Amino acid sequence: NAGVTQTPKFRILKIGQSMTLQCTQDMNHNYMYWYRQDPGMGLKLIYYSVGAGITDKGEVPNGYNVSRSTTEDFPLRLELAAPSQTSVYFCASSGGTSGSPITSTDTQYFGPGTRLTVL
Amino acid sequence: AQSVAQPEDQVNVAEGNPLTVKCTYSVSGNPYLFWYVQYPNRGLQFLLKYITGDNLVKGSYGFEAEFNKSQTSFHLKKPSALVSDSALYFCAVRDREGRRALTFGSGTRLQVQP
Incomplete structure (x- = not known):
């Protein structure tokens, strides 16, 4: 069982370039999330999705876009990369459906991360 | 807004x-609290x-945590530390409804000396 996978593991971008970070989960989870982790800080939520076709902004969405065409995939798009986007990006997923009470399946599972440097 | 302090x-x-x-x-209402561990160059577990x-x-791994509502605390504990426990530990609180995302603390680095 692969869980949550992310590609690439590492990437260096030049200012102004664009790229897509891939995230796939094989647990049939409805909820998916993108977080970024800056040095010495906790993770901050960029975007999230409560199911295929439904996405919404988190705390730090500027400079990013997402889509959720399938249950499994939740790619994060960086347009016009800036040095402030240098960070480690984590994708996560959890079970449950929108409106249902919290259950034991609601633990979030994280991918291994993508380390992005913008120069 | 909810928050976590480490x-x-x-x-x-x-x-x-x-x-x-x-x-x-700090949350309004009943908290849903989590602990995650991060080893170097790895995702959160x-x-x-x-x-x-x-x-x-x-x-997991012999860890336990004590929830104290009056002190609004959720301290992570282990009776006997191992060198392999050395890692970065994050406390988090989850949204009760809606997006169900996690709000994380800034993390605590645990160093266990042999």
């Missing part, structure tokens, strides 16, 4: 000694969570 950037403990990593939270019920929660 007051110690680093905790040092000798192998075999008990360890405590502190966490306090779930350790344990408190949803409701017993205030002492047992988790």
